[in-house]
Amino acid sequence: QVQLRESGPGLVRPSQTLSLTCTVSGGSISSHRFSWSWIRQPAGKGLEWIGHLYATGRTSYNPSLKSRVTISMDTSNNHFSLMVNSVTAADTAVYYCARVTGNALFQSWGQGTLVTVS
Amino acid sequence: SYVLTQPPSVSVAPGQTARIPCGENNIGLKSVHWYQQKPGQAPVVVVYDDSDRPSGIPERFSGSNTGNTATLTISRVEAGDEADYYCQVWDSSTDHYVFGTGTKVTVL
Numbered sequence: 027q028v029q030l031r032e033s034g035p036g037l038v039r040p041s042q043t044l045s046l047t048c049t050v051s052g053g054s055i056s057s058h059r060f061s062w063s064w065i066r067q068p069a070g071k072g073l074e075w076i077g078h079l080y081a082t083g084r085t086s087y088n089p090s091l092k093s094r095v096t097i098s099m100d101t102s103n104n105h106f107s108l109m110v111n112s113v114t115a116a117d118t119a120v121y122y123c124a125r126v127t128g129n130a131l132f133q134s135w136g137q138g139t140l141v142t143v144s
Numbered sequence: 145s146y147v148l149t150q151p152p153s154v155s156v157a158p159g160q161t162a163r164i165p166c167g168e169n170n171i172g173l174k175s176v177h178w179y180q181q182k183p184g185q186a187p188v189v190v191v192y193d194d195s196d197r198p199s200g201i202p203e204r205f206s207g208s209n210t211g212n213t214a215t216l217t218i219s220r221v222e223a224g225d226e227a228d229y230y231c232q233v234w235d236s237s238t239d240h241y242v243f244g245t246g247t248k249v250t251v252l
Contacts, residue, residue, distance in 0.1 A: 072245055073187065122186055126241075129175055130241065132179070135186035
């Protein structure tokens with residue numbers, strides 16, 4: 027049973043860089059059966075897809091965030107990471123990482139981590 | 145860009161049927177997934193590939209997808225079904241993943 031866990035600072039200053047890591051256990055992020063995504067959810071609002079990482083290292087980003095976002099993988103530690111540059115209060119949200127199956131299903135999710143920009 | 149429109153809220157009495165639409169032009173040509181999210185929790189898959197159910201999800205949850213609307217149906221609604229529900233697709237033309245705007249289901 028795969029498990030995902032987000033980690034990183036809960037408080038980030040405006041204009042700084044938000045950095046989060048998703049540690050995966052029970053499965054390899056190098057497996058071509060799956061891909062990996064970051065999603066966020068501001069308080070009281072809906073889910074927003076941030077970006078995606080394929081086992082090949084190829085990435086895809088939400089156009090609304092693309093200029094500020096980088097997603098990368100560390101296969102030696104079996105985790106993948108999110109960086110969001112130049113954050114503002116609008117980036118305050120619960121951030122989730124998820125494993126995505128070949129039919130684009132967000133099958134497994136981390137518990138989420140709250141990041142506050144202030 | 146792809147936008148999946150859902151009603152903000154649906155109210156239903158216990159034992160009745162809740163239907164949650166998810167609209168976009170020609171969504172019937174895509175595979176739609178549905179997630180349930182309860183307060184303070186991560187989303188959970190309730191229906192995938194338009195109408196399939198993961199193991200452990202009650203048969204009361206079903207889905208359909210045709211034309212411009214995908215629909216999640218919850219039959220014989222129970223108090224425990226009260227949650228937010230989101231549809232989701234992958235847009236192959238852009239390689240972007242899209243979530244619906246979300247629907248809060250309230251059990252009266």
